[in-house]
Amino acid sequence: MKEEEVNRCQIQEWYPKFKSVSIRTIIHELPESFVEYLLDDSGPFLLPDSVTNEDALPNRIHNPLDEEDYQVSEGSGDESEQAPSPPSFPELELQIKESINALGGAVFPKLNWSAPKDAAWISTSGTLRCTSFCEIALLLHSSDSLVHDLCNAYDLCSDNNQSRAQSFFLALRKWYSSLxxxxxxxxxxxxxxLVGISQREVTTFYPVLLGKKNNLQELIEEFFLDNVRSKFESENYSFDVYVTGDERVKIIDFNPWGGFTLPLLFTWDELEQSVDEGDGVDFRIVDSQCGIRPGLKTAVPQDYFDTGPGSGWDQVFRRANEELQRQDLSSGA
Structure with a gap:
């Protein structure tokens, strides 16, 4: 995998070429100050100070532990210990508000390569649906996946000459509740x-796909030949599509071959082997409840499934044990 192949998969690079066969998207270049804000974890998380005053979210995501670090004792006179003021990005906020209105009032965000799917748990709806600048900022800042875009996009490139992209972009994509x-x-x-097609959501068995599989494969193969093969310049890559109820195929995203891209119901070795053997397109779906695979990227924090020392669960278990010991002592007394 080379840097140029990774760069072609940035949404600001491919979307203009495939706009007519994708979902409606408006793209904004991000100022460096906002990129630094997304990466800043030096103190309590502050949502941006809204200039439109239309955000229902509170200005602060409170953390009692952080609060203690910034409390000022009465009469201390130490201004350096006061809680910092929330940042403000008025020009970017107004541009995003205009784009949200143009896209029907609700969008889902992504950066150059990734969407903050792992942060959906923090939103009020449990999805990536956003109607305001502050909701977008909350999702982006809370996502570990976006660290890939901001810091690690080229880590696996054989010709790695840069640590980060030259510019970062925010893509606002029209929200469809019926997908x-x-x-x-x-x-x-x-x-x-085209050597393989995989069901994108591998954690669920959808019986409806059993009867539609052959027709779906024909639609996707035809779409690839007519709309993708001659337009996307890389030789090796993957792309995500959505098939509508009236059998139109829409491009959702492009991804590099290998690296951070998930092969889903395949392994990369299987896909390589299919090329060597010259077989037709291998279309895989979850064909029974037994074929379900665990989520490869879950929409919960890392601590939710990490039980190692210092993790969230480690602290829960330790506190529970302390409480049991306290109760035993009370009973004994």
Whole structure:
């Protein structure tokens, strides 16, 4: 995988070429001050100070432990210990507000490569649906996945000459509440030939796909030949599509071949082997409850499934044990 292949998968690079066969998107270049804000973890998280005063979110995500660090004792006179003021990005906020209105009032955000799917748990709806600048900022700042975009996009490139992208972009994509997760698929292209298609959501068995599989494969193969193969310049890559109820295929995203891209119901070795053997397109779906795979990227914090020392669960177990010991002592007394 080379840097130029990774760069082609940035949404600001591919969307203008595929706008007519994708979902409506408005892209904004981010000022460096906002990028620094997303990466800043030096203190309590402050939501931006809204200039439109239309955000329902509180200005602060409170953390009692952080609060203690910034409390000022009465009469101390130490101004350096006062809680910092929230940042403000008025020009960017007004641009985003205008774009949200143009896209129907609700959007889901992503940066150059990634969407903050792992942070959906923090939103009031449990989704990536955003109607304001502060909701977008909250999702972006809370996502560990976006650290990939901001710091690690080129880590696995064989010709790695840069640590980060030259510019970062925020793509606002029109929100559709009626989209069906079973109709999204990841397609794998090797040597400019479509070699594999995988159900995108691998944690669920969708019986409806059993009867539609052959027709879906024909639609996606035809779409690839007519709209993708001659337009996307890389020889090896993957792309995600959504098939609508009236059998139109829409491009959702492009991803590099290998690296951080998930092969879903395949392994990369299987996909490489299919190229060598010259077989037709291998279309895989979860065909029974037994075929369900655990989530490869879950929409919960890392601490939720990390039980190692210092993790969130480690602290819960330790406090529970302390409480049990306290109760035992009380009973004994």
């Amino acid at each position: 069906l997760p079973e109709m999204e698929f990841r397609c794998f292209v090797r040597d400019q030939r």
